[in-house]
Amino acid sequence: MADKRYPGGMTLPAADWLRLDQQICFSLNAASRAFGGVYRVILKDLGLTYPQYLVMLVLWEHGELPVKKLGEHLRLDSGTLSPLLKRLEAAGLVRRERSARDERSVQVRLTEEGTALRERAVEVPRRIATATGFDLAELQDLRSRLERLTTALDGADLTETAGRD
Amino acid sequence: MADKRYPGGMTLPAADWLRLDQQICFSLNAASRAFGGVYRVILKDLGLTYPQYLVMLVLWEHGELPVKKLGEHLRLDSGTLSPLLKRLEAAGLVRRERSARDERSVQVRLTEEGTALRERAVEVPRRIATATGFDLAELQDLRSRLERLTTALDGADLTETAGRD
């Protein structure tokens, strides 16, 4: 119980694992929130929150989409998207309408105003990138590591439940 | 406006920046939430949420702390911590008491139950690390990159406001 074998072949005392774990999960969490803070300031001009901006990015790239597809792109479910989209609609940036072909589905499409907002958003990424202090290669590298991490976490087998064997 | 110089000396069309930006901010966000999902499952046994676990980690490492110091460690303010600590107190894991020396300050300390929970928590980090599929060196490296990122973002000068130059 004191030491644990690990993929890299290295071992650490369990007490140190607690500290390391704290550092890693915390850094990720902190970086994510720091990012959110920077976006919050920069997006204020556009009247968007960070998650709303992500939705708009997807719509600018893919055009009209059903809520379901939007959720797949963003890894979000209708519980999060429904109220968010309602706010975007209230802001006049998107419209939601039931698909005629499949009445279960709701198509989300940009309004003229929503499409126009893209012009004002094109400068956001550069400002964000500058704020990170990272160069392009580093950002790309970080992105690929994070995607690998997310894939691993999503596919992780967590059945090794506490007490049982 | 089409191309932007960038620290690394590389350039990209603005439209591609929008896509890249989407990828990077989104991967960080997604990784953070994927982490949260894994923690949620693993911490269920301990009756903790992920932010509550972070608070417990700090308390296990540093012992009794005022809310203010706790917030500095976790990059959180009282608006988040106050209700969270109230829930931890309701769960019997911590106690909060006004400092006698400075009555503005509230000391947060572990109860016996809270201290004892550490024994059951020591296996969490290993399970998390395994779920990431990363080896120790990669995790350390990722952590240091994320910390550098957070520092840069926190210190970023965002005064380059929209319209002006």
Next chain:
DNA sequence: CGCCATTTAGTTGTGCACAACTTAGTTGTG
């Protein structure tokens, strides 16, 4: 001492994430 700026927690309100559930529409099968 009296007064005011500062500091520390806490409260309120908004928005997001997510589990669990509801509602309505669709599809497959006998």
Next chain:
DNA sequence: CACAACTAAGTTGTGCACAACTAAATGGCG
């Protein structure tokens, strides 16, 4: 066709993040 299984979106409830604010205590400074 009837009916069960499934699917899409929305709703409800809990908890977190954060801005803006309030309340109370502290610490200077004239």
